[in-house]
Amino acid sequence: MSEAPPLTSNRYRDAWCGQVLPDRVDSEVRVAGWVNRRRDHGGLIFIDLRDRTGVVQLVFHPETSGEAFELGHKLRAEDVLSVAGDVVRRSAETVNPELPTGEVELKVTAAELLADSETPPFQIEGYSGEVGEDARLRHRYLDLRRGQMREALMLRHRVTAAMREFLDGEGFVDVETPVLTRSTPEGARDFLVPSSQQQGSFYALPQSPQLFKQLLMVAGFERYYQVARCFRDEATRADRQAEFTQLDIEMSFVDGDDVIAANERLLAHVFDRVGGPKIELPMQRVCYDEAMGRFGTDRPDLRFGLELVDLGDALRGTEFKVFRSVLEGGGSIRGINAGRREMPRSELDGLISRAQELGAKGLVWAFREGEGWRSPTAKFLSEAELADLNQRLGAEEGDLLLLVADERKVTDAVLGQMRIDLAERFGLIDEDEDRLVWIVDWPLLDWNEGEKRWDAMHHPFTAPTGDFDPENPGAARAHAYDVVWNGQELGGGSIRIHSAEVQQQVFAALGIDAETAEARFGFLLEALRFGAPPHGGIAYGVDRIVQRLCGAETIRDVIAFPKTASGFDLLVGAPAPVEDLQLRDLGISVHKRKLAGH
Numbered sequence: 001m002s003e004a005p006p007l008t009s010n011r012y013r014d015a016w017c018g019q020v021l022p023d024r025v026d027s028e029v030r031v032a033g034w035v036n037r038r039r040d041h042g043g044l045i046f047i048d049l050r051d052r053t054g055v056v057q058l059v060f061h062p063e064t065s066g067e068a069f070e071l072g073h074k075l076r077a078e079d080v081l082s083v084a085g086d087v088v089r090r091s092a093e094t095v096n097p098e099l100p101t102g103e104v105e106l107k108v109t110a111a112e113l114l115a116d117s118e119t120p121p122f123q124i125e126g127y128s129g130e131v132g133e134d135a136r137l138r139h140r141y142l143d144l145r146r147g148q149m150r151e152a153l154m155l156r157h158r159v160t161a162a163m164r165e166f167l168d169g170e171g172f173v174d175v176e177t178p179v180l181t182r183s184t185p186e187g188a189r190d191f192l193v194p195s196s197q198q199q200g201s202f203y204a205l206p207q208s209p210q211l212f213k214q215l216l217m218v219a220g221f222e223r224y225y226q227v228a229r230c231f232r233d234e235a236t237r238a239d240r241q242a243e244f245t246q247l248d249i250e251m252s253f254v255d256g257d258d259v260i261a262a263n264e265r266l267l268a269h270v271f272d273r274v275g276g277p278k279i280e281l282p283m284q285r286v287c288y289d290e291a292m293g294r295f296g297t298d299r300p301d302l303r304f305g306l307e308l309v310d311l312g313d314a315l316r317g318t319e320f321k322v323f324r325s326v327l328e329g330g331g332s333i334r335g336i337n338a339g340r341r342e343m344p345r346s347e348l349d350g351l352i353s354r355a356q357e358l359g360a361k362g363l364v365w366a367f368r369e370g371e372g373w374r375s376p377t378a379k380f381l382s383e384a385e386l387a388d389l390n391q392r393l394g395a396e397e398g399d400l401l402l403l404v405a406d407e408r409k410v411t412d413a414v415l416g417q418m419r420i421d422l423a424e425r426f427g428l429i430d431e432d433e434d435r436l437v438w439i440v441d442w443p444l445l446d447w448n449e450g451e452k453r454w455d456a457m458h459h460p461f462t463a464p465t466g467d468f469d470p471e472n473p474g475a476a477r478a479h480a481y482d483v484v485w486n487g488q489e490l491g492g493g494s495i496r497i498h499s500a501e502v503q504q505q506v507f508a509a510l511g512i513d514a515e516t517a518e519a520r521f522g523f524l525l526e527a528l529r530f531g532a533p534p535h536g537g538i539a540y541g542v543d544r545i546v547q548r549l550c551g552a553e554t555i556r557d558v559i560a561f562p563k564t565a566s567g568f569d570l571l572v573g574a575p576a577p578v579e580d581l582q583l584r585d586l587g588i589s590v591h592k593r594k595l596a597g598h
Contacts, residue, residue, distance in 0.1 A: 004016040004018050004019045004053040004054075007019075009030075011082075012030070012032040012082045012114070013030050013031050013032040013082060014029060014030050015029040015030065015031055016031070016051055016052075016053040016054075017031050017033050017049055017050060017051045017053055017054050017055060017056040017101070018051070018053030018054030018055075018056070018100065018101065019053065020056040020087055020101050020104060020106060021100065021101060021103075021104065022089070022103050022104055024087040024104065025087050025088065025089055025104060026086070026087065026088075027086070027087055028084065028085065028086055028087075028109075029084070029085070029087060029106065030082065030083065030084040031049060031051070031056060031082075031083055031106065032049075032051065032080075032081065032082040032083070032114070033049045033050050033051035033080070033081065034049070034050050034051070034078050034079070034080055034081075034117075034145065035047055035048070035049065035050075035075050035076065035077050035078060035079045035080075035081060035117075036048040036049065036050040036055055036077070036124075036125045037077065037125050037126075038072075038075055038076065038077065040073070043061075043062060044059060044060065044061055045059075045060035045069070045072040045073065045075075046058070046059060046060075047060065047072065047075060047081075048125070049081060049083065049106075050125075050145075052150060052154075054099070054100060054101060055099060055101065056101045056104075056105070056106055057090075057096075057101070057104075057105040057106065058083055058085065058105070058106045058108050059085075059105050059106065059107050059108060060072030060108050060111075061107065061108070064107055064108075064109065065107075065108045065109065065111070066109070066110070068083075068108050068109070068110055068111035069108075071111050071113060072108070072111070074113075075113070076116070076117060076119070077117070077119075077120065077124070077125065078117035078120055078124065078142075078145075079113060079115070079116050079117050080113070080114040080115040080116075080117070081111060081112070081113060081114060082111070082112045082114055083106065083108050083110070083111045083112075084108070084109055084110040084111070085106040085107045085108040085109045085110070086106070086107045086109065087104050087105075087106055087107075088104065088105060088106075088107050089103060089104055090102070090103060090104060090105050120139070120142050121135060121138075121139055121142070122135055122136070122139070122142070124142060124145050124146055133556070133564075134564070134570060137556075137562070137564060137569075137570040137571060138570040138571060139571075140560075140561055140571050141571075144560065148557075149557065151550070152546065152550050152552060152557060152558045153558070153560060155274060155546055155549060155550050155558075156542070156546045156558055158273065158274045159270060159274055159542065159545060159546055159549070160227055160247075160542065161273075162269060162270040162273035162274060163225075163227070163247055163266070163270055163542075164225075164227070165269070165273070166265070166266050166269040166270065167225045167249070167266070170223070170262065170265075171223050172223040172224060172225040172249070173221055173223060173224055173225070174224075174225055174226060175216060175221065175224050175225075175226060176226060177206070177209040177212035177213065177216075177226060177228065178206070178212065179205060179206060179229065180193060180203040180205070181203060181204055181205075181206050181212075182203070182204055182520075183202065183204035184204070184211065184520055184521070188207060188232040188233065188234045189232070189233035189234060190204035190205065190207065190231075190233060191204065191205040191231045191232075191233045191242075192204055192205075193205065194586040194587075194588055195586075196585050196586050196587075199586060199587035200587060205231035206228075206230055206231065207230055207231060207232050208228070208230050208246060208248065208539055209226060209228050209230075209246075209248050210459060210461060211461070211521075211523075211524055213226075213248060213250040213537060214250065214461065214496055214524065214527075214532075214535065215523075215524070215527055216250065217250055217251075217252045217496075217532070217533060217535040218527045218528070218530065218531070218532045218533070220252075221252075222251070222252040222253070222533075223250075223251050223252070224248075224249070224250045224251075224537075225247065225248060225249045225250075226247075226248045227245060227246075227247055227248075227542065228245070228246050228247075228248045229243065229244075229245060229246075230243075230244055230245070230246045231243055231244075232244075235565075235567075236563060236564075236565050236566075236567060237565070238553065238554040238555065239488065239541075239543075239544050239547065239554070239555050240555070241543065241555060241556070241559065241562055241563055242563055242567050243563065244541065244542075244543055244555075245541075245542040245543055246539045246540065246541060246542060247491070247539065247540040247542055248537070248539045249263070249493075249537045249538050249539070250535060250536070250537035251535060251536060251537055252533040252534070252535045253533055253534060253535070254495075254534065254535065254536055255479075255495060255534070255536070256440070256479050256480075256481055256494075256495055256536065259481070259493065259495070259536050259537065259538060260282075260283075260285075260438060260440075260481055261282070263483070263491075263538055264279070264281050264282060264283050265281070267279055267436070267483070268281060270545075274549060275549075276549050277434035277436075279436060283436050283437065283438055283483075284302075284435075284436070284437045284438070285437065285438040285439075285440050286300070286437055286438070286439055286440070287439075287440060287441040288439055288440070288441055288442045288443065289441070291439050292412055293308065293310070294307045294308060295307065295308065295416060295419065296308050296334075296411070296412035296413065296414075296415045296416025296417075296419065297412070297413075297416040297417075297487075298439050298442075298482065298484075298489075299439070299482070299484045299487055299488065299489045300437070300439075300484065300487060301420065301423075301429070301435070301486050301487030302435040302437060302486075303429050303430055303433050303435050303486060304423045304428040304429055304430075305428075306336050306337070306338060306339075306419045306422055306423060306428070307336070307419075308334050308335070308336060308411075308412070308415050308416070308419070309334065309335050309336070309337070309392055309393055310332065310333075310334055311333045311334060311335050311389060311392060311393075311403065312327055312332060312333050314385060314388040314389050314392055315327065315333055315385060315389075318381065318382075318385060319380070319382075320377070320380040320381055322380075322405060323405055326405040326406060327405075330407075331405065331406055331407050331408065331411075332405070332406065332407065332408040332411045333403060333404070333405040333411070334403070334404060334411040334412070334415055335389070335392075335393055335401055335402060335403040335404070335415075336393075336401070336402045336415055336418065336419060336422070337393045337394055337395055337399050337400075337401055338399070338400040338401070338402060338422050338426070339399055339400065339426070340396070340397075340398040340399055340400075341367075341398070341399070341400040341426070342398075343400065348365050351363060351365060351402065351418070352365070354418065354421065355404060355414050355418065358413060358414040358417050358418070359406075359410050359413055359414055360404050360406055360410055360411075360414040361406060362404075363402060363403070363404055363414075364377045364402070364403040364404075364405070365400065365401070365402055365403075366378065366400075366401045366403070367398060367399065367400055367401070368390055368395040368396065368397055368398065368399045368401065369397070369398075370397075371383065371386070371387055371390070372386045373386055373390075373401070375401075389401070402415070402418065420487065434485065434486060435485070435486055436483065436484070436485050437483070437484050438481050438482070438483055438484075439481065439482045439483075439484060440480070440481045441465075441477060441478075442457050442458065442477065442478040442480040442481075442482075443457050443474075443476070443477060443478065444456070444457060444462060444464050444468075444473070444476035444477060444478040444480075444506075445457060445473050445474060445476060445509065445510070447474060453510070453511045454473055454474070454509050454510055454511070455510070456506075456510060457478060457480065458478060458480050458492065458494050459494075460503075460506060460507060460510055460512070461494075461496050461497055461503070461524075462478045462479065462480055462494040462495075462496065462497070463478070463479045463494065463495045463496055463497045463498070463502075463536070464476040464477065464478060464479070464497075464502070464506070465477045465478065465479055468502055468505050468506065468509075470505050470508060470509060473509035478494060479494050479495035479536065480492070480493070480494040480495075481493060481494065481538070483538075483540075485548055486548070488544060488548060489541075489544075490540055490541060490544055490545055490548070491538050491539055491540035491541065492538065492539065493536065493537050493538030493539060494536055494537075495534070495535070495536035496535055496536055496537075497528075498528060498532040498533060498534055498535060499528060499532075500525045500526075500528040500529045503521075503524070503525060503528060504517060504525065507521070543555040543558055543559055546558040
C-alpha cells in the first residue's frame with residue numbers, strides 16, 4: 001500500500017481509500033477511485049474501491065444506500081466512483097488481515113458515477129502475469145493501475161526524493177543542462193534532431209550531461225547535480241533503454257576518494273529512506289585487473305565463488321596442440337571449478353553449446369577422478385599436467401572443471417557469464433544477500449583490434465593517473481570508479497582532465513586530430529584554459545537502482561512509459577513517419593533502404 005499523502009477535501013473525497021482505518025470507525029467519509037472488484041451477494045453488493053494508496057471495501061445495502069443501491073448493481077470493474085458513507089467494523093469472520101483497511105468497511109449512503117469504463121483488454125485486479133508485454137505497453141495507462149506497477153513508480157519517486165534530499169543537504173546545486181546540444185562521441189549513436197532554421201545542421205540529444213557539468217565546474221558552482229534525461233540510439237535490453245534517467249553529480253577540488261566517500265553516504269541515505277539494503281561503510285573496493293582476473297567481468301557478483309583461475313603456466317610446455325597453439329598465439333587458458341556435480345553427457349554438451357554461443361570455439365569439461373580426469377581431453381595431457389591443473393583449480397574428487405582456451409577477452413567473457421549461469425543453475429546465489437563494491441584503478445584506454453585504434457574505457461575526458469605518456473598510451477591508468485550491486489553496474493564516474501594540454505594529448509591518442517578536436521570540443525578546450533579546477537563526479541542509472549530495489553526483471557517495469565526491445569512506443573505509435581511538408585521545412589528527403597530480396 002502506498003503511503004497516504006495529505007489530502008485537501010473537495011466534493012469528490014475527503015479521505016484516501018488507504019486512510020479508511022479502524023481509527024475512523026463511527027465517522028463519515030467520502031472516498032473516490034476505481035472499482036477494483038464487485039461482488040453481488042443477493043441482498044448486499046460489495047465493491048472494492050481502489051486509489052493509489054490502497055483498497056477499501058464498500059457495502060451497498062438496499063435499506064441504507066438509497067438510490068446508490070441501484071447504482072451498485074450497474075457498476076463494473078474500472079468504473080470511476082465517488083462514495084460517501086459511515087465507517088463500521090467488519091464482523092470477526094469477515095476481517096481481511098491482508099489489507100491495512102481489512103478490519104473496516106464503508107456503509108454507502110451516497111454514490112456518484114464519475115466515469116464508466118469499457119471492459120479492459122486484460123484483467124487488472126488479480127493480474128496473473130499471463131498477459132503479453134506488448135498488450136501491457138499498448139495500454140500502459142491500464143497496466144499502471146496494477147498494484148505492482150503503482151508501487152514500482154512510487155518507489156522510484158521515493159528514490160529520487162531521497163537523492164535530492166541528501167544532495168541538497170550536502171550543498172549541491174540542481175542545474176538543468178541542454179537537451180538540444182551537438183553530437184559528440186560518447187560510445188553510442190546519437191539521436192539527431194534537424195533544425196529548420198539551420199537546414200542541413202542537426203542538434204543531438206545528450207547521451208549524458210558530461211561536458212556541461214564539467215563547464216559548470218569551470219564556472220565555479222563546485223557541487224552540481226541533476227536528475228537528467230539521457231538518450232542513446234542503441235539496442236535495448238533488460239537493463240537498458242534508448243531513453244533513460246540518470247542521477248548526474250559533479251564536484252570541484254576533489255580526488256577520487258572524496259567522490260567515492262560522498263557517494264557511499266548518498267547510497268546509504270537513499271537505501272535507508274526507501275528500505276534498501278544496509279551498507280557497511282566504507283564499501284569494498286576491488287581493482288579492475290583483480291575483478292577481471294577473478295570474475296572475468298568488471299561488474300562482478302560477489303555473492304558466490306566459482307572464481308576464474310589462470311592455467312597458462314601449468315600448460316606452458318604441453319603437447320596438446322589445441323592448448324599449445326593458443327598459448328603460442330598470446331592467448332589464455334582459464335578455468336572454473338564448478339564443485340562436485342553429477343551431469344549427463346547431454347547436459348555437458350549443452351555447456352559446450354553455451355560456451356560457443358558466448359563466443360568460444362569450444363569448451364573442455366572434466367571430472368576429477370583420483371589424481372586424474374574423466375574427460376575426452378584427459379588423454380592429451382600428462383599426469384603431471386593433470387595434477388598441476390587439479391591443484392590450481394582446487395579440485396577434489398567428483399568436481400566438475402570447465403576450461404576455455406582463446407584470446408583473453410574471450411575467455412573472460414565466456415567464463416564470466418558461465419560462472420553466473422552455473423550459480424543460477426545450482427542455486428549458489430543467496431537472494432537475501434546484497435554485495436556492493438567499487439571497481440577502481442581502471443586502464444585509461446582499451447585497444448580496439450578490429451579498428452586498430454585506442455578507445456576510451458570510460459570516456460575521453462577521464463583523467464589519467466600520474467603523467468600521460470603519449471608514446472605509450474596503453475600503459476596509462478585512469479582515475480575511474482564504478483559501483484556494482486550484485487553483478488549490475490549502478491553507476492560510474494571519474495576524475496576529469498582539467499588541463500587543455502593533457503586533454504589534447506588524450507584526444508590524439510584516441511585518433512582525434514587537433515582540427516577535429518577543435519571542431520567538436522573547442523568550447524571545452526577553451527574553457528579549460530580559463531582556470532579549470534580539479535574536478536570529478538559520477539552518474540547513476542536511476543532506472544537500474546529502482547529495478548534492483550523492487551526486484552523487477554527489466555527496467556521497463558520501473559519506467560512509466562518505456563519502449564519495447566526494438567525501441568518502439570506501442571502506446572503512441574512512435575517512431576512514425578511525418579508529413580512531407582514537415583520534411584520540406586527541414587530540407588530533408590527520406591530514402592528508404594531497400595531490403596534484400598524485395
